[in-house]
Amino acid sequence: MRRPSTGAAVAALVAGNSRFIVTLTEANACRSARRLMDPITRFLSELQEVSLLIWRSFTSLFSRPRYVSETVKQMDLIGVGSLPIVLLTGFFTGGVLVLQVYPTLQYYGIQNEAGNSVATSLIRELGPVLSALMVSGRIGAAISAELGAMVVSQQIDAMRALGTDPVRKLVVPRLVALILMLPLLTVAADIMGLIGGGVVAYGMYDQDYNVFINSVRGGISTSDLVSGLIKPLFFGLIIGSVACHKGLTTTGGTVGVGRSTTDAVVIASIWVIIFDFFLSKAMQYLFDLGQL
């Protein structure tokens, strides 16, 4: 009997299949076979692996051991650590939105609605997406590089040899931390974006603070807030699962770590943007958004 294909082998590992349990690194010894696959098969194979990794992480939540302190540590690294870049991104995005939109609104004589326009675009779209992209670049890369380095230096094998399940110890805390922290970071980015917009409106276009604030309040609905908080939950899951999968399937030494890191950031960012479209459509359907 021959070894299973890479896809099946990795799938077996993440599913905990007893017959074909192999390490993710061993499974990638068959990567040459994967290269021969056509792109669609390769895509489906990777999608299956990521889905099974998510499923195994989810089922791990309901049994011991749980690594709570590791999760808190990751929440600190991901949440507090990403706060400065997310705040900066939010502030200048809000600022540039007012900078670009204000003259157009002024042309139509509705410049008092600048706050409304900024709030709607920030809370519905730009806040969640830009925060996710920033976190993808910072945290997705870090997770993938860390796990990849652990794979190539046999630390993952050592962990298993010492009786620890790497999915429970490494993947679950990172996924949980990302899913919990990304919505909070998004809220922070939204608030800073509105502040940035207000500063530009006041500083560059002499708009009164109260006019801007009233316009913002008029532009935000409960549905906007809920939809703006649901999206980052999915984005956190996407970034975490892609980064962990890419890290754990690293092959080829330090060069491979670099490749995995790049792949993790690129793939997670693309999926965030693609998912954003479908999530927006789903939110429109669920909350009747898009109706001014």
Next chain:
Amino acid sequence: MFEADPYSTISSNGGSSVFSAVIPAIEFQDVCISYDDNVILDHIDLKVGRGDCKIILGRSGGGKSTIIRLILGLLKPDSGRILVDGEDITDYSEPEMMLVRQKIGMVFQEGALFDSISVYENVAYRLREQHRTEDEIESEVMRMLEFVDLTDAVDKMPIELSGGMRRRVGIARALIGDPTIVLFDEPTAGLDPPTARTICELAIKLRDLQSVSSIFVTHEMNNVTNLSSEYATVNEKGEVVFEKEGENLCLINTEVLMLRNGSIIFNGTDEKLRMSSDPYVTRFIRGERSN
């Protein structure tokens, strides 16, 4: 220990019964594994008795490390059975293997220490996972670091250690929790001869003073010489000393198994290995290139 019954040590060491003492610590029954069209192991049969050391010798890429990964359940064979302490682990699931791994210590080629935590935490890792008390962990960690003579490095980070020190910390980490089986995956690769000898001495101490069953994967003949011609004993002062086997005392708890292209081409004592007429074995011992 070194005279008659190779399995006698376990009986005197607290084995539950004579029956359990004769069950090999590790047994491979007709094990095969391949990747795509590459045969890695081809119908391998091997036994490692309790308290014995099996040196697995062969060229790089010959399937030596695969044997160790199979024992740990990091890989599954295509066919054949693998038994650990008489327990057939071939079809064990990952959670079941976690229990088996608790009685196995593994020393990786480069140490595979966790870079983000200190030497102390690396060695304590297994006990922390088992939720032992802090006092218990501390005493065990210090005992193990004393065994590998690295008590001074307890607060260092792995990045601050030399190659030899990393391997010794790896050994301390593998030995914590008193595993009955220890697997060495080329632990001396890339080390200078004195440091490599220190690693071999640790393996000898484990074998002779603690009756630990072990597999020592290597491609260096120096290791074979060290492991199969010396034994550890305790002198009148209570110090561990290493003595050469002689005319009156012949080590029979250490055997050499040689692999070539996934097949066993030699299995026996080091004396027989050196007398082998097999051209591949002869060339390997001399360090000559073979086809």
